[in-house]
Amino acid sequence: MNSKLDLVVVGAGIVGLSMAFAAVRRGKTVLIVERNSKAIGASIRNFGFITVSGQKEGQQWERARRSREIWEDVAKEAGIEVLHTGLVMPAYRAEAEAVMEAFLATPMGEDCGRLTPAQALQHVPCIRQDGMRAALWSPHELRVESREALPKIAAWLEQRHGVAFQWNTAVTAIDGTKIVTSRGVIEAQACIVCPGDDFSTLFPERIAAVNPSICSLQMLRVMPDQPIRFGAAVMSDMSYGRYEGFADLAPARALCDRLDSELGEMRSEGIHLISVQSADGSLVVGDSHVYGDAPEPFAKERIDHLVMEAFDQIFDLPSRKVVSRWCGTYASASNPVMIDEPADNVRLVIVTSGSGASTGFALGEQVVEELFA
Numbered sequence: 001m002n003s004k005l006d007l008v009v010v011g012a013g014i015v016g017l018s019m020a021f022a023a024v025r026r027g028k029t030v031l032i033v034e035r036n037s038k039a040i041g042a043s044i045r046n047f048g049f050i051t052v053s054g055q056k057e058g059q060q061w062e063r064a065r066r067s068r069e070i071w072e073d074v075a076k077e078a079g080i081e082v083l084h085t086g087l088v089m090p091a092y093r094a095e096a097e098a099v100m101e102a103f104l105a106t107p108m109g110e111d112c113g114r115l116t117p118a119q120a121l122q123h124v125p126c127i128r129q130d131g132m133r134a135a136l137w138s139p140h141e142l143r144v145e146s147r148e149a150l151p152k153i154a155a156w157l158e159q160r161h162g163v164a165f166q167w168n169t170a171v172t173a174i175d176g177t178k179i180v181t182s183r184g185v186i187e188a189q190a191c192i193v194c195p196g197d198d199f200s201t202l203f204p205e206r207i208a209a210v211n212p213s214i215c216s217l218q219m220l221r222v223m224p225d226q227p228i229r230f231g232a233a234v235m236s237d238m239s240y241g242r243y244e245g246f247a248d249l250a251p252a253r254a255l256c257d258r259l260d261s262e263l264g265e266m267r268s269e270g271i272h273l274i275s276v277q278s279a280d281g282s283l284v285v286g287d288s289h290v291y292g293d294a295p296e297p298f299a300k301e302r303i304d305h306l307v308m309e310a311f312d313q314i315f316d317l318p319s320r321k322v323v324s325r326w327c328g329t330y331a332s333a334s335n336p337v338m339i340d341e342p343a344d345n346v347r348l349v350i351v352t353s354g355s356g357a358s359t360g361f362a363l364g365e366q367v368v369e370e371l372f373a
């Protein structure tokens with residue numbers, strides 16, 4: 001194995017790929033070591049929803065803005081289709097409208113605007129107008145099909161930027177410049193560990209210090225009977241009470257109280273509605289959030305039912321069928337990101353807030369710049 005490597009990245013999810021991209025842009029030689037034969041973790045199970053509005057104010061929101069810029073370039077260069085842009089977020093409750101207005105008054109709302117129900121309908125033809133007070137329009141968001149985008153980014157990094165990949169190889173220990181793997185030892189100047197929600201293989205005691213949990217989510221793919229074209233991603237009242245960029249605003253307290261009293265079961269399963277569209281016209285719909293110290297192995301039909309109930313509250317699309325279901329997990333902790341230095345020239349990077357697709361590229365720039373300063 002190459003003894004002149006500048007950097008070994010552990011993990012070929014979006015966070016690992018982002019670290020590798022930032023490093024090759026600085027002229028570094030990079031090898032990515034991945035336990036599986038391809039990425040199969042959170043990075044290919046998500047919505048592919050690159051979200052800016054709703055990210056926590058400050059560094060997270062800044063990272064999402066920067067990542068979105070990079071995504072746009074990467075998508076063009078790697079041949080990834082951007083399926084739609086922007087976000088429509090209707091407010092059906094007065095309390096949700098108050099959060100929307102408070103958001104629009106912050107610097108984060110600067111490029112965003114307020115839509116009438118009729119304008120929202122122009123973006124998303126089946127959105128329910130009855131009871132809608134207004135909708136937020138955010139221009140920032142991008143939607144890609146992650147299960148196709150991830151392999152394309154990996155192939156593009158390999159072919160265009162010379163990143164090497166070692167698949168089917170687990171890293172079991174890191175000792176100075178020696179990276180011990182299930183297939184031998186690799187020497188490199190530096191190493192960035194991006195293990196996703198594997199808390200037990202590398203630096204378990206450092207990870208335990210942030211008291212992480214595993215968030216398990218249920219997702220569905222829904223096919224409308226009649227062709228319909230979404231012009232943007234859609235979220236709902238519940239998302240105003242969940243995403244910190246909205247939920248940290250003062251009026252969100254009253255919204256959460258109302259949602260708790262009206263939607264108790266949905267709220268206790270951590271359900272909030274996100275819907276985005278795929279190239280074949282199907283809609284990716286989710287999600288739920290259950291936290292624990294291990295991934296939830298058994299999907300609950302009741303949760304899927306509640307997600308579709310939330311879907312029917314927003315969309316007038318009675319003739320559709322669920323064509324696929326899957327579960328996903330991600331690391332969760334009180335801070336949105338863990339960046340640690342467990343040894344000289346080694347960094348441990350875990351997105352602990354379910355936002356790695358939206359923030360990974362900027363995080364890559366930040367970590368790599370500091371590591372090779």
Ligand SMILES: Cc1cc2nc3c(=O)[nH]c(=O)nc-3n(C[C@H](O)[C@H](O)[C@H](O)COP(=O)(O)OP(=O)(O)OC[C@H]3O[C@@H](n4cnc5c(N)ncnc54)[C@H](O)[C@@H]3O)c2cc1C
Pocket residue numbers: 010011012013014015016033034035036038039040041042043044045046047048049050051169170171172194195196197198201202217218219287327328329330350351353354355356357358359
């Ligand atoms: C259902 C769902 C929906 C989501 N929706 C969104 C969304 O719309 N927008 C958004 O921004 N985020 C979303 N997220 C969150 C986002 O997907 C994650 O934050 C992100 O994918 C984390 O990327 P990662 O590279 O850290 O983890 P992963 O994708 O899990 O990759 C980690 C990789 O490291 C490998 N690995 C671990 N340890 C080792 C080792 N010792 N040796 C070798 N390989 C190792 C694993 O095999 C794995 O491939 C969602 C997540 C889920 C589950």
